[in-house]
Amino acid sequence: MKKCSQCEKPAVIYRKYEGRHLCSAHFMRSFEKKVKATISKYEMVDKNDVICVALSGGKDSCATLYILKKIFGKRPDIKIFALTIDEGIKGYRDESIEMAKKLCKRLGVEHHIVSFKDEFKMTLDEKIKESMGGSHTRPDTAHLPMKVERNTRERESSMLANMFLKKREPSPVGRRSEWKSGPCTYCGVARRYMLNKCARKFGATKVATGHNLDDEVQAIFMDYINGNLSRASRMGKTQNPWNGLENGISDNVVSAVKEKLFIPRIKPFREIPEKEVALYAILKDMDAQFAECPHVTGIRFLTRDFINDLEANHSGSKYSIVETFNKILPCIQMTIEKKIESGEGKLARCKICGEPSSQEICKTCELWRNGG
Ligand SMILES: [Zn+2]
Ligand SMILES: [Zn+2]
Numbered sequence: 001m002k003k004c005s006q007c008e009k010p011a012v013i014y015r016k017y018e019g020r021h022l023c024s025a026h027f028m029r030s031f032e033k034k035v036k037a038t039i040s041k042y043e044m045v046d047k048n049d050v051i052c053v054a055l056s057g058g059k060d061s062c063a064t065l066y067i068l069k070k071i072f073g074k075r076p077d078i079k080i081f082a083l084t085i086d087e088g089i090k091g092y093r094d095e096s097i098e099m100a101k102k103l104c105k106r107l108g109v110e111h112h113i114v115s116f117k118d119e120f121k122m123t124l125d126e127k128i129k130e131s132m133g134g135s136h137t138r139p140d141t142a143h144l145p146m147k148v149e150r151n152t153r154e155r156e157s158s159m160l161a162n163m164f165l166k167k168r169e170p171s172p173v174g175r176r177s178e179w180k181s182g183p184c185t186y187c188g189v190a191r192r193y194m195l196n197k198c199a200r201k202f203g204a205t206k207v208a209t210g211h212n213l214d215d216e217v218q219a220i221f222m223d224y225i226n227g228n229l230s231r232a233s234r235m236g237k238t239q240n241p242w243n244g245l246e247n248g249i250s251d252n253v254v255s256a257v258k259e260k261l262f263i264p265r266i267k268p269f270r271e272i273p274e275k276e277v278a279l280y281a282i283l284k285d286m287d288a289q290f291a292e293c294p295h296v297t298g299i300r301f302l303t304r305d306f307i308n309d310l311e312a313n314h315s316g317s318k319y320s321i322v323e324t325f326n327k328i329l330p331c332i333q334m335t336i337e338k339k340i341e342s343g344e345g346k347l348a349r350c351k352i353c354g355e356p357s358s359q360e361i362c363k364t365c366e367l368w369r370n371g372g
Pocket of ligand 2: 350351352353354355361362363364365366
């Protein structure tokens with residue numbers, strides 16, 4: 001067994017991009033330091049912030065809540081609470097909600113749970129069934145990676161964390177091409193919508209999500225593949241959808257800014273590889289969900305495998321892709337601003353629900369309230 005590069009203890013991880021082996025204690029110390037550096041680099045947290053952590057119960061969001069509480073828990077001016085959105089995915093989300101509850105209890109964090117069913121009168125499972133014309137049966141979740149059992153943690157932590165670099169097959173349902181919109185579209189649109197609306201309702205000034213370096217790189221690639229510049233333009237510093245739009249571009253935008261309809265997003269793990277977030281969650285003995293949503297579709301798997309192959313052969317690629325993206329982001333934002341000036345994608349309020357939208361009827365109402 002390899003030894004830690006900084007002490008005599010056995011290593012739990014080899015960071016190829018640094019050429020260092022690290023033991024459990026040195027890894028955790030370095031991990032926490034990196035997260036703190038990321039938070040200050042992107043100026044994610046301000047004085048008097050009320051941070052809403054989007055807590056699904058998955059490893060990334062659990063680790064996000066844990067570390068934010070660790071860093072800011074003693075600051076009297078900063079408040080942290082957790083928000084869980086129950087999409088209604090049987091055998092998957094019901095399990096992770098229990099884990100989310102447990103973690104909040106352990107950390108003494110206020111916890112709110114809201115559901116698709118309450119907001120849209122329908123669970124995600126029901127919505128997918130409806131959009132498939134009733135022919136769809138739910139995928140078997142037996143093929144999903146396992147939950148990490150407590151007693152295996154330290155000893156096998158490194159092997160477990162490496163699991164996130166393995167090629168993963170999409171579930172049979174994820175491969176299907178007959179969706180009107182992919183299940184991830186229905187889910188993602190509604191989840192972002194509820195996250196913003198509910199975080200605002202509960203008084204948040206920031207929304208923290210568990211997106212890690214791998215998620216970020218995948219999102220950058222997906223935006224390229226789909227030609228989605230306006231989405232890419234919102235991946236900036238603090239994830240404020242109207243960042244840089246305050247300068248009188250449109251009255252609607254200005255009023256949305258003034259009324260604080262959008263809560264800026266922060267991603268403290270933006271520069272931390274998924275494998276390391278998983279390892280941290282395991283070593284901190286978090287009872288988090290490690291399985292993947294059964295509805296994930298094919299393109300995401302292809303993108304992820306491609307990026308992992310790239311990183312394996314050319315270490316540091318993931319980080320470099322995000323850094324390069326940071327540099328070209330101002331240009332992307334300028335392009336989008338010009339579009340908005342010319343009248344495309346102006347921000348207004350949705351006619352049905354009153355939430356901010358660039359269309360008369362927002363995407364969520366179109367997909368979920370049959371507003372189209
Ligand atoms: Zn060490
Ligand atoms: Zn709407």
